[in-house]
Amino acid sequence: MSKARGNLVEGLITLMIGLGLWLFAGDVEVPLVTLTKVGVVMMCVGGALVAAGFWRAARRGI
Template sequence: MSRARGNLVEGLVTFVTGLGLWLFGGDVEVPVVTLTKVGVVMMCVGGVLVVTGLWQAARRGA
């Protein structure tokens, strides 16, 4: 698997996991963190990974 494809897959999995936490983690109480905020951070990180993977794929194709 190429580096670009790996970043795309990892980014999508991270984004979807963060989306799930953001949507359904509001009722769960964890002593240290808020799961909805963790979900937002994970979605941001996943989005950056997806953009990085797309950038790497575009540069490779050029």
């Protein structure tokens, strides 16, 4: 698996987990963190990984 494809897969998985936390974990109470905020951060990181994967794919080809 190329680095570009790895970034795309990892980014999509992270983005989907973050979306799930943001949508469905609003009522869950955890000490120190708010799961909806963690979900937003994970979506941002996942989006950055997807963008990096597309960038690498465009530069080298998958």
